[in-house]
Amino acid sequence: MANQGAAQVGSSEPHGATGKKRHVARWVAVALAVIVLVCAVGFAVYVNDYYRASSGNEVYLASTTDLEVHRSEGIVAFGNPDASVGVIVYPGAKVAYDAYAPLARELAERGVFCAVVEVPFNIAFFDSNAASRVIELYPDIETWYVAGHSLGGVVASGWAADHVDELSGVVLLASYSTADLSQSGLSVLSLYGSEDEVLNRDAYEDALSNLPSDFEEGVIVGGNHAQFGNYGEQAGDGAAAISPKDQWEETADAIVSFAGIAG
Secondary structure (H helix, E strand, C coil), X not given: CHHHHHHHHHHCCXXXXXXXXXXXXXXXXXXXXXXXXXXXXXHHHHHHCCECCCCCHHHHHCCCCCCCEEEECCEEEEXXXXXXXXXXXXXXXXXXXXXXXXXXXXXXXXCCEEEEECCHHHCHHHHCCHHHHHHHHCCCCCEEEEEEECHHHHHHHHHHHHXXXXXXXXXXECCCCCCCCCCCCCEEEEEEECXXXXXXXXXXXXXXXXXXXXXXXXXXXXXXXXXXXXXXXXCCCCCCCCCHHHHHHHXXXXXXXXXXXXX
């Protein structure tokens, strides 16, 4: 009986200590729940504060007798799906995908089939493989280029590095490639506006070594960062000296020339 009592004493724990542990555990659970809630609310606020397409942008999204607009889940495409050349556009960070409709129409009017992808939370990193869905959906396009604006260009170039056999080239709009494309065999066009004050020029210069030695670079004189899309002024950007339409037209002309298409 003495041994049994000793065993009971050895395995017991003061009631106060047990209660204290439970109290701490409850507070830890509450604290974690609060942290998760704050993070969730913060993320929701962040992703819902994005650049929407400018007023009147709907006109660029409408089909006409001369140009058809195709819609499917997460994709809006412009032009002839039997065209020989197609361009897939990834939007810039926190920019609505339909804000690139004017540029896409300019390309379509020049004979390029252009698809703009919608990405979760308007951040391309959340759907880096969106271009694959476009290529699968439009199998009759013979030659594909992938393009991206700002952060969208970083994502597009990363996707291109993993899908070299499916592409002819990459178009960077106020962007740069963090993936090594230098030996990829892909052609690369890099465009930015002379008044762009959003593009990180140091990062841009550092990333040039990731591009093929024969990459093409173009400066849209008077253009800025935001006017590759149609979403108004962007915080921290320089004032454009040309109209948005001029920038869309010059960008489309540069891409068509780069792709070797007769305008």
